[in-house]
Amino acid sequence: MSVDYPVPAGFLERETEVKKSRFIARVVPVASRHEAKQWLARAHADHPDARHICWAYQIGRPGAAAEAAMNDDGEPSGTAGKPILGVIQHKDMGNVLVMVIRYFGGVKLGAGGLVRAYAGAAESVLSEVDRVVQKPVETARVIMDFADEQPLRHWCEGREALIENVEYDATVKVTLEMPRDRIEELKEFCEARGLEMDTQSNPEEVME
Helix, strand or coil: CCCCEEEECCCEEEEEEECCEEEEEEEEECCCHHHHHHHHHHHHHHCCCCCEEEEEEEECCCCCCCEEEEECCCCCCCCCHHHHHHHHHHCCCCCEEEEEEEECCCCCCHHHHHHHHHHHHHHHHHCCCCEEEEEEEEEEEEEECHHHHHHHHHHHCCCCCEEEEEEECCCEEEEEEEEHHHHHHHHHHHHHHCCEEEEEEEEEEEEC
8 A cells, every 4th residue: 555645835925804804725735744843934924913823733644644733823722733634634744834823903703713713714724735746765874984975975866866864983973864756776786885774664654
């Protein structure tokens, strides 16, 4: 069974208005909590005067997400983050962060009104964002001499292979993450240079 799943193709922003309150919804692809925090920091920098910046994200395969989180940012509990996450889950999309920036218009919406407003804002942006299907990835560990590190880095360029970690000791141990269909190429590279390699599948992770 395929483990590929759709993710947002990129950043998109849409604005709605409910009883004079502005709701600016942003969607962006994220693959980790750290990336989500970076985008949230950007939203706060872009809108320092906003009353609330509520959000939700889902990382991993829809229906079996490795991680999900939400935040009401001062709105009554359950009226912002939860409806945003609900729309994300309904859209069957992974690796996605939705932020809704609210400028209060002076009219209170009530709990039900807030739920509808935040869900509507999330819907407005998720219904329009383009989707791409990402490939499952695999983690590989390569052990080599110091002289082989630069050739490996050169090999990674243009092959969607990311160097996640490098350990220097008597040898160099490099941890890579790459699309699964690139693994055979890496094995051939390692065999040609006499490098030691092992792999570990990550079926719920994706890379662009």
